[in-house]
Amino acid sequence: MLGFSRRVLLGAAVLASLCSLPAASQAQQGTVLNAVLEAEPSIFDPHFTTAYVSRTFGYAVYDTLFAMDAKGAIKPQMVETYTVSDDKLTWTFTLRDGLLWHDGKPVTAADCVASIKRWMPKASLGRILSDSVASIDATDARSFTIKLKTPFGLMLDVLGRPNAPVPFMIPARLAATPGSERITEVIGSGPFKFRPDLYRPGDQVVVERFKDYKPRSEPADFLAGGKVARVDQVVFKTMPDAATAASALQTGEVDFLQFPSFDLLPVLEKNKQLQVISFGGDQTYEGYFRLNSLAKPFDDPEIRRVLWRLVDQVSVLEALGLSDKYMTKGCRSFFMCGTPYETTAGGDIGINPSIEAAKEALKKTKYAGEPIVVLQATDIDAPRISSAVLADLLSRAGFKVDLQAMDWGTVLARRAKKDGWHVFGVHASGFDLALPLTHLYVANNCADYAGWHCDERLTQKLSQFAKASDEKERKSIADDISKIVYEITPAVMWGQFAQPAAYRRSLTNLIPSSVPVFWNVEKKAD
């Protein structure tokens, strides 16, 4: 055996080698807000992905030309003034003076033009805008124009809505990166700047207050208004385990938790040191069962419509462990309830669903006992539970069911194929679903998008919606769209619900937002 002195030397050598590894997190200073988001932010290119967590990161680090306020109105953000020509074909935007990138260089109109051009083909709203655009050009250092082929009434919505990917502005040199590749630096003009030296994949992403950020003079109002950073650093910590994250919030190791697990919400609500906030309208989520319109027997719309008689929109929410106050019960609006385009037009088929009603409806169809393949993503709660509930409901209604469990990555791969599946459970943000042009299961009409629903009437209505001149006209068209989608049934709602956030009461002036934002918030001692 080794002598004692040799053992001591060996131990010291191991310790010394461990000590030589670079330290992490040593440069945190000032007020630090620790937040746990829905997932780890790992893709920092704001135009590259539709992932919601990348959007959250984007709002910290980047800025937008326009932004949405708490009432849903679109307000100027980076833009100081804008004008529209009398023929509505030329929009001219002038940036606020003094805007700087995180590398100290001034934000110019050319940067914005390059950013918009890079973003447009990547976003559904951007593609819609692109169809109407004739040219986008910088006219001077702070001004640029968008010239249109036809009037486009949704210009500000397109530039200001928080639909992922958001039209965040980046320097032109980075916007020159092809859309199929990611930018190599994270340089924005937002209230926080990224600290690449403190980035630890799988552990933390750190952003710190950008001292040269020039906020608007108005008070903060959801994503609009003055974005004043009142904490020095925000650390996005990665905590994959929901129970651990909830415990860490209770002990004060983290300050903010975006998605506490539903079953732990009662525990957090009872804790006097914590605050649980909920949301409404388009800040909630809607769950859907997306149907494959090409796979027999769901190629028959009559059989698809049976699901309106079956899915009650409460079973899944209860199975998820939600309490009543976080549910929007019985919402039959395809564009969600409490939203600008809420409508139940065509939705009478969904009144009073039941197993018996579904059985009766199924008997009247040509269903011949084909197995219905339900894809169940087991690593995310909402898809996992919703798919399990649907499998049970389908089975009780008389369908033959094949429930297949897999992870979300495999669901994405399986659903890309036109056969081999019939339905999967999923949920999405109200920002996407509340607007017909961005509703995944409406707007992707006749597109190569999993589900492949196609109806020419819908194509026309969506086009009319995009070109409508005012809100009243858009609402009327939304009613027409609702009737068509209830008829063709590209998807069926399983429930509208809020995903509350929780935070410590030492945080004050937190902006209530389903897209977490960390300007305006202050952190006091516990």
Next chain:
Amino acid sequence: MFAYVARRIVATIPVMAVVALFVFSLLFISPGDPATVIAGDQATPAEVERIRHSLGLDRSFIVQFADWVWRLLHLDLGTSIFTNLPVTTLIAQRIEPTLSLMIVTLIVAVSIAVPVGVIAAWKAGTWVDRMVMAFSVFGFSVPVFVIGYVLAFVFALSLDWLPVQGYTPITQGIVPWFKGLILPSIALGCVYIALIARITRATMLEVLQQDYIRTARAKGVGQKGLLFIHALKNAAVPIVTVIGIGIALLIGGAVVTESVFAIPGLGRLTVDAILRRDYPVIQGLVLLFSFLYVIVNLAVDLVYTLVDPRIRY
């Protein structure tokens, strides 16, 4: 001895080659790819295809494998598809927490399990022995994450003695480093303690029946010396074997423990990489783990020569 060690190290090369081919093939045929995960739920197939092309994932199996092997021969494990960082950088960032957890767990487990196993054998048939065996069953039966949750609830959430989660690098202080590892290493160590204690007890029971133990006792050797010098040394070979095999348990258990306690180690890196289909990271980690396991086996074989002078290579 040197020749033996050299032969064993050279023998890892064909092992690694087989592992490399197996892992690469398995990933290639498994459903899903990182392009769909990166693009997000709302992306069109055209966008996914663009990303797939930019990542080189649309190339044939042979081309991708040859490219990877060529890089491997230059000690380049590639770049993470998700983070755009070199795989070696990710491993270097994450290896300290995992090594710390494994070493602390190993020390805690062996320090507890071996004396407990020895005492259980000495007091075979008594309540002490039964308590040890009961704990052994408990340690095998209760999942690591359940023990972890209970420990976190009691010692972190209720008593506020220790942190719930996270890892503090040793460079930021040995006390915070150790405090952050206490609960995870106890959670992870329970099954390890159960295993080693049981094997120690069984082996010691056999050794304590031997003639030389009776002789030592007759010669007046004290109980402590009898157990821990004469008996334990002779029982050490199977115990060392189990400790070596148990390191594989630790690697697997570290995955769960790191997730429960939010420790940014190799275990979590593995899980995240698998869920995201981050192929270069998965391939790099599997090669690393297989190499580590080969080295651990070699180390166990070498330790035999220390505990039993009759064993020579």
